[in-house]
Amino acid sequence: MRKNLGVHTILIAAALAMVAPFCWQIVTSLKSLSNATKVPPSLLPEGRWDNYGKVFDVLPFGHQFLNTVLMAGLRTIGQVLFCSMAAYAFARLRFPGRNVLFGILLSVLMVPPQLFIIPQYQIISSLGWLNSLQALVVPGLFSAFGVFLLRQFFLGLPKELEEAAAIDGAGPVRIYWSIVLPLARPGLVALALLVLLWSWNDLFWPLVVNTDPGKMTLSAGLASLQGQFQTDYPVLMAGSLLASLPIIAVFTVLQRQFIQGIATSGIKG
Amino acid sequence: MTTTMTPPHRSATAGARRGAERGGWRRGRAPRRGRGPSRRKEALWGYAFIAPTGLGIAVFYLWPVLQTAYFSLTEWGAFGGHTWTGLDNYRRLSSDPEVGRALVNTLTYTGLGLLSIPLAIGFAVLLNRKGMRFVGFYRTLFFLPVVTMPVAIAMVWRWLYNGDYGLINYLLSLIGIDGPNWVADPATALYALVVVGVWSSVGYNLIIFLAGLQAIPKEYYEAAAIDGAGPFRQFFSVTLPLLSPTAFFVSVVSVIGSLQLFDLVYVMAGSGAGARANPAFPRLETVVQLFYDRAFVTNDRGYAAAIVMMLLLVIVVLTAVQFRFQKRWVHYA
Numbered sequence: 073m074r075k076n077l078g079v080h081t082i083l084i085a086a087a088l089a090m091v092a093p094f095c096w097q098i099v100t101s102l103k104s105l106s107n108a109t110k111v112p113p114s115l116l117p118e119g120r121w122d123n124y125g126k127v128f129d130v131l132p133f134g135h136q137f138l139n140t141v142l143m144a145g146l147r148t149i150g151q152v153l154f155c156s157m158a159a160y161a162f163a164r165l166r167f168p169g170r171n172v173l174f175g176i177l178l179s180v181l182m183v184p185p186q187l188f189i190i191p192q193y194q195i196i197s198s199l200g201w202l203n204s205l206q207a208l209v210v211p212g213l214f215s216a217f218g219v220f221l222l223r224q225f226f227l228g229l230p231k232e233l234e235e236a237a238a239i240d241g242a243g244p245v246r247i248y249w250s251i252v253l254p255l256a257r258p259g260l261v262a263l264a265l266l267v268l269l270w271s272w273n274d275l276f277w278p279l280v281v282n283t284d285p286g287k288m289t290l291s292a293g294l295a296s297l298q299g300q301f302q303t304d305y306p307v308l309m310a311g312s313l314l315a316s317l318p319i320i321a322v323f324t325v326l327q328r329q330f331i332q333g334i335a336t337s338g339i340k341g
Numbered sequence: 342m343t344t345t346m347t348p349p350h351r352s353a354t355a356g357a358r359r360g361a362e363r364g365g366w367r368r369g370r371a372p373r374r375g376r377g378p379s380r381r382k383e384a385l386w387g388y389a390f391i392a393p394t395g396l397g398i399a400v401f402y403l404w405p406v407l408q409t410a411y412f413s414l415t416e417w418g419a420f421g422g423h424t425w426t427g428l429d430n431y432r433r434l435s436s437d438p439e440v441g442r443a444l445v446n447t448l449t450y451t452g453l454g455l456l457s458i459p460l461a462i463g464f465a466v467l468l469n470r471k472g473m474r475f476v477g478f479y480r481t482l483f484f485l486p487v488v489t490m491p492v493a494i495a496m497v498w499r500w501l502y503n504g505d506y507g508l509i510n511y512l513l514s515l516i517g518i519d520g521p522n523w524v525a526d527p528a529t530a531l532y533a534l535v536v537v538g539v540w541s542s543v544g545y546n547l548i549i550f551l552a553g554l555q556a557i558p559k560e561y562y563e564a565a566a567i568d569g570a571g572p573f574r575q576f577f578s579v580t581l582p583l584l585s586p587t588a589f590f591v592s593v594v595s596v597i598g599s600l601q602l603f604d605l606v607y608v609m610a611g612s613g614a615g616a617r618a619n620p621a622f623p624r625l626e627t628v629v630q631l632f633y634d635r636a637f638v639t640n641d642r643g644y645a646a647a648i649v650m651m652l653l654l655v656i657v658v659l660t661a662v663q664f665r666f667q668k669r670w671v672h673y674a
Contacts, residue, residue: 076474079467086464087482090544094485096508097497109506112514158394166380167387173395180402184601184656186629186649190412190642191405214397244386273490275604276629280637291492291604298496298612305500312493323488324481331480334545335552 101309108306120306127311130304132286136293140315142205143278143289144271147212151267152260155218160248162219163226164234174223180216189280196281207281208289212271218263225259226252262333265326272319290315412646423643430647440648442623443631444655446531450627451599451659453535458591460539461546466580468547469554480551483544491541495608498537499524502609524609530621537605542598546591553587554580582672589671593663600656603629628652 100108101124102117127133161167162174192211201207233255234247242250253260278289285293294311323330413430415423434440464483468476486494501508502523510520523533557580565575610616610625619625628648636645 076470076472079470079473080475083464083467083479087479089540090482090485093494093497093501093540094489096501097493100500111506111511113506113508113511154393154397158391161387161390165383165387165390167384170387173391176403177398180398180406183402183406184597184649184653186601186632187409187653188402188405189649190636190646191408192401193637194408195401211397211401214394214401216398216402219394244383244390248390269488273492273604275492275607276633280633291490294490294492294496295608295612298499298608298615305503305506308496309500312490312496316488316490316493319490320485320488323484327477327481327484331548334548 097309097313100306101313103306105304105306123306123310124314126304126307127314130307131293131297131311133290133293133311133314135286136288136290137315139205139208139282139287140272140289140291143208143212144268146209147271148264148267150209150213151215151218152264154213155215155263156222156253156256156260157248158219159222159226160244160252162223164231164247164252165244177216177219181220186276189277192277193280201281203282203284203287205287208278211277212267215267218267221263222256222259225256229255258329258332261326261329265323265330265333269319269323269330409646409649412643413650415643415646417640417642419640426643430644433644434647434651439626439631440628440651443626443628444651446624447600447602447627447629448655449531450535450538450602451596453532454538454542454595454599455592456535457539457542457546457595458588461543461550461591462581462584462588464543465547465550465554466576469551480544480548483547485544486541487544489541491604492608494537494541495605498533499609502533524625525619525621527621527624530610530619530624534606534609534625537609538599538602541605542595546595549591550584550587553584557583585671586673589663589667593660596659596663597656600652600659601629602627603633606630607633628655 099115099117102120103114103123104118104120107114107118162170162177188211196202196207196211199206201210229252233251237247237251273291274289275291275295279292279295282288282292285296288296294308294315297311298308412423414425414427416426416429417423467473468479504510504520504522504525507520507523509523513520521529524530561579561583562575565579570578606625606627607616607630610622610630611619616622616625629652632645632648632652635641635648
């Protein structure tokens with residue numbers, strides 16, 4: 073510790089800069105509006121827990137929370153299942169056109185997502201799905217990135233177990249489900265965490281398709297709250313804290329798996 | 342049966358031999374008609390496995406790209422119909438001052454946002470020092486902004502930047518500085534935004550650089566130390582060159598991400614309709630925000646499509662330029 077004193081000083085200063093905004097968010101969320109807009113500001117919180125209750129008055133927060141959980145959860149389950157299926161086929165099964173199809177998939181990966189949005193909106197709108205859970209979930213069930221990430225992961229798995237199972241007469245479904253998926257757990261977890269994070273925090277798509285407050289996600293709901301004329305900062309801080317806490321909790325617990333995911337997808341991808 | 346238990350082939354000739362033995366086809370060669378039902382069955386299973394993703398990607402991603410390209414050549418009426426107008430949208434785009442401004446703002450944000458890379462390298466090197474303690478603790482703190490909802494981040498920073506009641510101006514007043522109105526002041530708004538962008542991306546880049554650092558063999562440092570290189574010399578002659586491929590990757594990914602900036606600026610400028618009342622709005626509006634406005638506020642979707650086609654072009658060009666110039670500074674060991 074003493075040897076690295078200078079280093080720790082720099083890192084502590086940087087870490088403080090990382091944490092200070094969150095601390096100020098918590099402090100403000102526990103103040104009354106008049107106290108929050110006092111000059112000079114007091115650095116200590118009051119016990120105004122009712123700000124957290126007020127979040128539920130100004131927004132259909134419960135509904136939006138549920139919408140966000142369902143969107144993030146269903147997208148995650150869908151992508152892990154569908155992407156792992158496709159990735160298994162691309163990594164292990166031989167079929168005519170495999171390389172061409174994979175090449176097309178890679179080309180989708182390189183297109184910025186804004187290019188998909190207008191036509192996706194048209195599709196959702198023509199299906200009568202605006203302001204629905206399907207609108208939030210369905211386009212997010214498919215991902216070229218997920219297929220690419222998992223294919224890379226599957227290619228790195230040893231083939232011997234699969235070959236032994238094939239000799240014992242197991243078909244592709246059996247091999248995929250009972251051998252590849254259990255072996256690929258770290259890869260699946262990494263993808264699941266990435267999808268969960270992106271979906272939970274996504275703003276553009278939910279903002280566009282679901283404009284009815286009861287059908288919005290937390291991101292869009294909070295953003296709409298701030299657009300209103302009077303800005304009640306303590307309530308805003310309480311709301312934004314409530315909206316981001318679940319995902320922060322998940323990632324603090326599963327940090328190691330997530331970091332592994334970033335590091336592998338980052339460097340290999 | 343022992344042949345199937347041998348490890349995967351490495352050389353092309355071995356592969357060809359094996360492929361010929363088993364009557365199959367190799368990757369990269371036109372498929373031969375399968376011999377026996379098992380080969381055909383495998384192919385059918387292959388199609389079945391890719392079917393859900395394949396259909397979903399085709400409907401929600403591939404076809405939309407083509408449609409957007411087509412829409413960019415049309416004009417949309419008030420009731421949703423559209424008519425072919427050729428290159429009109431692109432002509433309008435090239436002389437639209439709002440597009441020019443949005444492009445300049447976005448490029449400035451992207452360029453300054455690259456500051457996150459040297460910062461992340463610096464912190465990663467410090468965390469990677471031998472005998473360093475509390476690494477997990479620091480990493481968790483750096484990591485907080487990475488997983489926090491951008492909308493929430495933007496709100497907190499908007500509050501910190503508040504001209505009258507913000508914490509930042511209060512702290513500045515303690516040392517006698519009268520702080521500006523930050524995100525509502527045209528002179529400071531974009532830079533205030535860059536600070537938030539860098540603050541929230543350092544942790545992500547830090548993780549990638551830490552992984553890159555841990556992949557550098559210890560022997561290189563031992564050899565450098567034997568040759569009498571001190572910590573600084575080691576950093577510049579060993580660490581930086583060996584980290585340059587990682588830095589290149591991070592730079593490519595960051596540029597692509599920054600060019601698509603939306604969430605942060607959408608909230609920090611003042612959310613949707615409120616943003617236009619912000620005097621600093623012309624210095625904050627990004628390309629994607631302009632796209633959002635044209636596509637879903639004024640419903641000028643043909644023009645919006647042209648705007649994102651332009652964004653695609655900018656991304657392709659800037660990525661190509663980076664690949665072109667990587668030889669100048671990226672060392673592949």
